[in-house]
Structure formats: structure tokens, C-alpha cells
Amino acid sequence: MGPGVAGECVYKCGHHIAEDHFIVETINPETGEVLEPGQEGELVFTSLTKEAFPVIRFRTKDISRITQEPCQCGRTTARMRKVVGRTDDMLIIRGVNVFPSQIESVLMDIEGIGPHYIINIHKRNYLDELEVVVELTREDLLEPYSKLEDFTAYIRQKLHNVLSINVRLKIVQPGTLERSSGKAKRVFDYRNSQVE
Numbered sequence: 591m592g593p594g595v596a597g598e599c600v601y602k603c604g605h606h607i608a609e610d611h612f613i614v615e616t617i618n619p620e621t622g623e624v625l626e627p628g629q630e631g632e633l634v635f636t637s638l639t640k641e642a643f644p645v646i647r648f649r650t651k652d653i654s655r656i657t658q659e660p661c662q663c664g665r666t667t668a669r670m671r672k673v674v675g676r677t678d679d680m681l682i683i684r685g686v687n688v689f690p691s692q693i694e695s696v697l698m699d700i701e702g703i704g705p706h707y708i709i710n711i712h713k714r715n716y717l718d719e720l721e722v723v724v725e726l727t728r729e730d731l732l733e734p735y736s737k738l739e740d741f742t743a744y745i746r747q748k749l750h751n752v753l754s755i756n757v758r759l760k761i762v763q764p765g766t767l768e769r770s771s772g773k774a775k776r777v778f779d780y781r782n783s784q785v786e
């Protein structure tokens with residue numbers, strides 16, 4: 591729908607939706623259920639003033655939240671918060687929505703691991719299990735072993751803070767993970783190919 595749907599004000603606390611032209615909703619991308627303001631879901635737009643190409647409940651595939659609270663700037667229109675991911679990329683791990691982009695942003699902020707990572711999803715004892723594989727770039731963390739254990743626990747905690755699920759973490763030597771040109775395949779979901 592291009593520009594004009596929403597815009598940021600000087601307070602930069604979400605994009606104000608042009609509600610005189612668009613109705614915004616958030617839905618559960620799995621069920622289509624309409625969510626309450628503040629709940630995270632897929633953004634859906636309906637145009638009110640377009641005549642040639644009306645857009646009715648257009649699913650954006652963007653996952654975000656809508657807030658109805660008045661903004662400091664005085665505007666009272668709904669605001670959409672940061673887009674946290676795309677429904678295409680969304681993984682459902684034990685009923686929790688997880689986006690690879692969330693995992694990536696956590697890993698990027700951690701000093702001592704490289705920029706490459708892989709996400710493996712398995713089913714074990716009927717439960718989804720998320721494993722993140724990263725490369726260690728700081729040799730000083732190898733000895734003694736407790737240092738590496740502490741580092742592993744630290745990364746797992748950081749991931750848990752953002753994802754609200756426990757993650758298995760595997761730390762490998764630099765250069766272990768495959769480099770690919772173009773868009774790297776980072777997510778490997780084995781859940782449907784495994785026999786219980």
C-alpha cells in the first residue's frame with residue numbers, strides 16, 4: 591500500500607496509522623482470530639477511501655503490536671510498534687512464536703561468537719526442541735572448561751529472555767558452519783521428518 595498508511599512522529603514510539611484512511615487489526619496468523627490491542631500478531635489493513643482498488647483485510651505477513659494509547663505528540667491514532675518478524679519465517683516451538691530474526695539480534699550483540707549461526711528444530715519425546723549452533727571466536731574461553739560452560743549459560747539466558755523458551759546451545763569451532771553466498775539457509779526444521 592506504500593507510504594501514507596503510517597508515519598512516525600518526533601517521539602519515535604511507533605508509527606501512527608492513518609486511521610481516517612485505514613482500519614488496522616492484529617490477528618493470530620494461525621487461526622485468523624482478531625487480537626486485542628497490545629497483543630502481538632499479524633497486521634491486517636482495510637482501506638476506507640481507496641476507490642479503484644479497495645483493500646479489504648489485507649494480510650501484511652508482518653508481526654507487530656498495535657497500541658491505542660495517546661502519544662506524547664497529542665495524536666490519538668493507533669500506533670504500530672516495530673515489526674518483529676514475518677509470518678513466513680515464524681516458527682512455532684511448543685506453542686510459542688519464535689522468529690529467527692529475534693535469535694539473530696540476540697546473537698549479534700554477544701561478543702565472542704561469529705556472525706554465522708544455524709537453528710535446528712527437532713522433536714524429542716513429543717516435544718519441540720530448538721537448538722542454536724554458533725561459532726566461538728574467543729579462544730580464551732576454551733580453558734578452563736567452566737569458562738565455556740558459563741559462556742554457554744550466559745547465551746542461553748539471553749535467548750530465553752527474548753524468546754521465553756529454553757534453547758539448546760551448541761558452540762563449535764570457527765569455520766565449522768557452512769558459508770553460502772546469497773541468502774543463507776539458517777533454519778532446519780526436522781520435526782516432520784522424524785519418527786517418534
Ligand SMILES: [Zn+2]
Nearest residue numbers: 599661663665
Ligand atoms: Zn506521536
